[in-house]
Amino acid sequence: MMNFIKKIWAALKQPSAKYSLGALLVVGFVAGIIFWGGFNTAMEVSNTETFCISCHEMEENVYIEYKDTIHYSNRTGVRATCPDCHVPKDWVHKVARKIKASNELYHKAMGSVDTPEKFEAKRLKLARNVWRVMKETDSRECRNCHDYDSMDYVKQGRRAVQQHIKGFDGGETCIDCHKGIAHSLPAMYEVDPTAAMSAMADVEGK
């Protein structure tokens, strides 16, 4: 094994006999573009709704719930699909999330949620994971589209004006109140069903 590595290293160290420096540079440059483009394309392909719902666990559970909501179909037709809410847009956080997504590949292979019953059993835990991440990032993905400072309170309804002003002044973030905006809330049998909006629901670890 060591011999093999030594041979490779020796070959790499040697200056090129046949090819010019320019040719090597150009080939390297083009190969770099192809690699970088391919990497980004792969990342963007895995960043589409079509890709997400290619797993039946997603298509038969959360996608169906999402189709009833305002983010799927609304007056203006401006939508948010899976990556808009679940994958950060800036490069560093996006790549970090993509690396964490290997956990999802693992669970797909293990079939942790591949039946509706298994999914419901884990729904609370999965939901709390997402809520916790959103809370930690101050609902970064919501703020991809919704800018608090640009909200026109003249256009909002009575309850929205009341709750937004109170919430933001109280230092709350979008996800504190807008849970269940895209997917069904988990059944919280052991907790009061009205606890969706209370602080109890997403206490860490529970």
Added chain:
Amino acid sequence: MNMRKALGLALLYGAALFTFGSGSVVADVQSLRGMQDIDSVSNPAVIQHWQEDKEPIQRDYVQQPPLVPHAIEGYKVNLKFNKCLTCHSWANYKKAKATKISQTHFEDREGEVLANVSARRYFCTQCHVPQVDASPLVENEFQPVQAITGQ
């Protein structure tokens, strides 16, 4: 004989043509389209919009389930989750500045008081409905009792 038969048939034929051949009004049968010809285009119903969030609406009857003064599009009430109660439950109503669910909703059929909302009152929209800006079909001068209006 032949002549009479032919005349009778001709009369029948003429009557049938007259009744069905005119193609428009059949006096004693009316479809849901109203008195409209089958070949004319009907006016589609105007799409009504839900009333915007507003203050609580005065009741017409003392025992009336209060109307919902805001839109409830997309609000789900199912076995797992009751969206209405996220604002109207006793635990949440103060924070949400909403009307709290009445104590009568905690009683079961025998009148026993339960610790949480009774199953027979859990599905809110069986009784409580939001409003649309539609004018009454029949003009009337109905007034609620003085106990409600104070007049």
